[in-house]
Amino acid sequence: MSAPGNGRSPMTNGEWMIECDDIYKAFDGHPVLSGVDCQIPAGKISVVMGPSGTGKSVLLRHIVGLLTPDRGDVRVAGKSVPRLNEEDLLELRRNVGMLFQDGALFSSMNLYDNVAFPLRQHTKKSESEIREIVKQRLDEVGLLGSEQKMPNELSGGMRKRAGFARALVLEPEILLFDEPDSGLDPVRTALLCDLIKEIQRKYGSTGIVISHDIKSCFNIGDHIVLLHGGKVVEQGSKEQIQQSQNPFTQQFIKGGIEGPLGME
Numbered sequence: 001m002s003a004p005g006n007g008r009s010p011m012t013n014g015e016w017m018i019e020c021d022d023i024y025k026a027f028d029g030h031p032v033l034s035g036v037d038c039q040i041p042a043g044k045i046s047v048v049m050g051p052s053g054t055g056k057s058v059l060l061r062h063i064v065g066l067l068t069p070d071r072g073d074v075r076v077a078g079k080s081v082p083r084l085n086e087e088d089l090l091e092l093r094r095n096v097g098m099l100f101q102d103g104a105l106f107s108s109m110n111l112y113d114n115v116a117f118p119l120r121q122h123t124k125k126s127e128s129e130i131r132e133i134v135k136q137r138l139d140e141v142g143l144l145g146s147e148q149k150m151p152n153e154l155s156g157g158m159r160k161r162a163g164f165a166r167a168l169v170l171e172p173e174i175l176l177f178d179e180p181d182s183g184l185d186p187v188r189t190a191l192l193c194d195l196i197k198e199i200q201r202k203y204g205s206t207g208i209v210i211s212h213d214i215k216s217c218f219n220i221g222d223h224i225v226l227l228h229g230g231k232v233v234e235q236g237s238k239e240q241i242q243q244s245q246n247p248f249t250q251q252f253i254k255g256g257i258e259g260p261l262g263m264e
């Protein structure tokens with residue numbers, strides 16, 4: 001399951017790579033996650049869907065230990081993330097490529113240095129090896145030629161694609177993408193979905209993609225998790241979700257006005 005030739009030991013833990021066990025999380029007394037239970041299959045792409053503000057990004061942050069649950073547990077490859085020591089947490093983050101919702105580029109670095117950053121920080125590669133990889137990744141996301149631009153000189157979609165390139169440079173075993181397709185035009189969205197699938201297939205990585213775009217969700221997701229009201233409403237294979245009779249699921253995937261979902 002490990003990326004071929006990257007010298008790391010595989011992280012596999014059987015069928016599930018990520019397990020969320022009854023996670024509770026509140027901020028200032030306001031509950032966001034109220035008993036989230038989900039299992040993310042190893043070597044597949046799972047899509048997490050749900051209305052805005054349900055806690056999708058919060059859930060993703062628990063997986064890399066950026067947030068700690070008030071109750072419950074998150075396990076990655078069988079290891080409890082809240083219980084990892086500093087060193088093991090760093091090791092986990094080396095194996096996870098994360099694209100934050102806002103791209104999260106370092107504002108003081110140009111595009112090239114932003115994408116090269118994880119390689120300089122986590123590997124002993126020479127600058128010429130790094131140049132090779134950075135150029136390849138930037139080419140894949142259509143940003144070759146913009147290397148010298150600073151983040152504030154990039155459009156929202158370009159920043160998103162730059163964050164995507166950066167998330168992939170270490171060829172991570174786990175890919176977490178927070179709305180990789182928002183702010184992109186339909187052609188770029190389709191290309192990005194293809195790229196996610198291609199990378200996943202090439203390295204056998206486990207991916208979680210958060211998306212509002214039902215079309216991209218069903219296009220790339222093998223497994224779907226639907227989040228609402230701080231809980232998982234439904235999870236299962238793409239086919240199971242498409243055929244679901246659950247009124248929330250129906251309304252969400254069809255984008256209908258009629259149904260349990262309102263503008264809360």
Ligand SMILES: Nc1ncnc2c1ncn2[C@@H]1O[C@H](COP(=O)(O)OP(=O)(O)OP(=O)(O)O)[C@@H](O)[C@H]1O
Nearest residue numbers: 027028032050051052053054055056057058059101
């Ligand atoms: N660090 C934080 N401190 C306080 N509240 C937070 C924090 N992070 C998230 N929240 C709150 O948690 C709730 C869920 O936020 P989250 O960003 O996970 O939503 P989301 O499902 O990703 O929404 P969207 O689809 O709009 O990105 C929101 O009400 C948000 O204000």
Ligand SMILES: [Mg+2]
Nearest residue numbers: 056057101178
């Ligand atoms: Mg979010």
